[in-house]
Amino acid sequence: MKRIIVFVVVSLSLSASYSQIDTLLYKSEIRLSLGDAVITSFVRLDGGKYTNLSLAYFYRPEKILWMGINFHNYLGEEINYDWREYDVNGNFKDLTKSKMKYCAILAPELRISYVNGSAVIIYCSFAVGFGLENGYDTRYDKYPNLFNCFNLTWFGFSCNFGKNKNILFGGECGFGFKGLGSIHAGYRF
Numbered sequence: 001m002k003r004i005i006v007f008v009v010v011s012l013s014l015s016a017s018y019s020q021i022d023t024l025l026y027k028s029e030i031r032l033s034l035g036d037a038v039i040t041s042f043v044r045l046d047g048g049k050y051t052n053l054s055l056a057y058f059y060r061p062e063k064i065l066w067m068g069i070n071f072h073n074y075l076g077e078e079i080n081y082d083w084r085e086y087d088v089n090g091n092f093k094d095l096t097k098s099k100m101k102y103c104a105i106l107a108p109e110l111r112i113s114y115v116n117g118s119a120v121i122i123y124c125s126f127a128v129g130f131g132l133e134n135g136y137d138t139r140y141d142k143y144p145n146l147f148n149c150f151n152l153t154w155f156g157f158s159c160n161f162g163k164n165k166n167i168l169f170g171g172e173c174g175f176g177f178k179g180l181g182s183i184h185a186g187y188r189f
Contacts, residue, residue, distance in 0.1 A: 025116075026166055029058040029066070031186025033172075035179035037074055050074045050103075052179060056186075058111065066111035070127060072177060074103040103133040105149055105177050111156075118165055125153040131177070151176030158184070 037050040053075065058068030080098040087093075107129025115122035128150045135143040151174060158170030166188040173181055 025060065025063060026188035027060050029056075029060070029068070029168070029186055029188045031056050031058075031168065031184045033178070033182045033184035035072075035182030037179045052177070052182075054178070054182075056109070056184075058109070063116060064113050066109075066113065066123070066125075068109045068111065070105070070107045070109055070129070070178075072103075072105040072107070072131075074105075074133075101133070101135050103131055105129055105131040107149065107151065107177065109151075111153075119160055121158050121160070121168075121170075123153075123156045123158075125151075125156060125172075125174075127151040127153075127176070127178075129177075149177040151178045153178070158186075160188075 033052075033054045033056065035052040035054070037052040051074070052072050054070055054072040056068055056070045058066045060066050080096070082094065082096050084092050084094050107127040109125055109127035111123050111125035113121050113123040128148070131147050131149050133143065133145050133147070135145070153172045153174035156170065156172040156174070158168040161167045161169065168186050168188060169184070171181065171183045172178065
């Protein structure tokens with residue numbers, strides 16, 4: 001049993017070191033992501049049903065280090081307000097107003113890839129930034145509202161395709177403004 005455990009540990013160590021062998025390194029990456037927005041919708045956006053769509057650019061100065069910027073846009077529910085206005089004579093007028101509620105986030109991100117294969121890249125990342133949300137002013141909130149936000153990606157991966165392995169598809173699991181899970185597609189150059 002001990003020999004099997006030692007064999008598995010050594011095999012995994014060798015495969016991890018093999019995945020770090022120099023492959024064609026692209027310095028830039030552009031990607032489009034679609035996430036679930038569970039955390040941000042409950043913490044910031046009154047628990048509505050939202051989907052986040054993001055555009056990101058990353059630059060790779062070192063083999064394992066990526067630096068980038070994310071722009072997230074939360075698309076979601078429509079806000080409907082009905083109210084009645086009275087004039088001085090006691091006459092009233094019923095009014096209705098509606099618009100889409102949204103939230104936009106701009107956040108720099110630092111990503112560290114710990115497996116850099118030609119077919120798969122596995123990484124973790126941390127991002128912190130600020131967001132801006134709209135809505136109708138209420139007694140408690142004034143809009144537009146500016147707030148701080150963060151994201152921690154515990155596990156992210158991208159599978160590389162194409163003749164030059166520069167087209168990517170992948171996903172992320174984490175906690176923060178990207179949601180609990182997201183999928184992405186992009187292009188490296």
